[in-house]
């Protein structure tokens with residue numbers, strides 16, 4: 001059986017008939033790039049592309065995403081309503097954490113959607129979108145997960161900060177099964193996004209790293225500021241309690257935890 005049919009059957013055994021195209025490639029430059037081309041040519045919602053390796057995998061903030069054999073490299077095309085688009089990355093994060101959970105791995109989400117196990121990166125999500133005069137035209141959700149990647153073969157710094165399902169679970173899960181789990185769970189949360197968006201935010205909070213109240217540095221665009229992590233709001237924005245007083249919310253960026261200052265130790 002060819003791998004795409006195998007994936008379709010596994011997925012359909014979980015969710016019933018799956019009408020959208022599912023494409024399984026040996027190697028591509030980037031599943032996100034290829035799917036974006038398809039999106040621009042009118043591909044239907046839920047069109048999915050999976051590759052066994054990528055030669056130019058891309059991560060957030062312009063970083064590269066190492067994509068050797070043994071990983072999951074999957075992109076899925078969604079066409080959400082305008083008001084739902086901000087929560088798509090959070091829904092995807094929850095879906096990935098749940099798919100890892102099915103393999104016995106308890107992962108956490110670091111805003112916006114790094115998927116970590118004990119601080120080590122298991123998976124990452126790159127969401128890219130385009131809008132036209134009528135609103136959001138498409139969203140491509142790209143998911144990279146270290147299923148059974150040989151982490152020792154990754155270049156630094158990824159090698160030092162990464163983990164895999166194989167390492168955490170002590171088993172060697174099939175990429176096909178993990179892909180089917182991610183798509184099945186994403187379909188559930190995408191549906192929830194349109195019916196009860198607050199349930200997506202609640203689910204995300206439920207899986208979030210326990211960083212609330214901790215001192216962090218936030219980089220958004222060219223700007224860097226510090227404060228304590230407060231919460232996320234109903235649109236998925238991160239709310240930070242600023243050092244200088246007041247709150248600030250950001251829709252995109254990178255959060256780094258800061259060690260408390262000596263003078264703060266012992267205070268709570």
Ligand code: BTN
Pocket residue numbers: 029030031032033054056057058059060061063065072073074075114123124125126142143144145
């Ligand atoms: C991150 O930086 O954490 C996001 C990584 C996203 C990687 C995935 S792999 C499949 C898809 N294609 C890409 O080029 N990137 C995403």
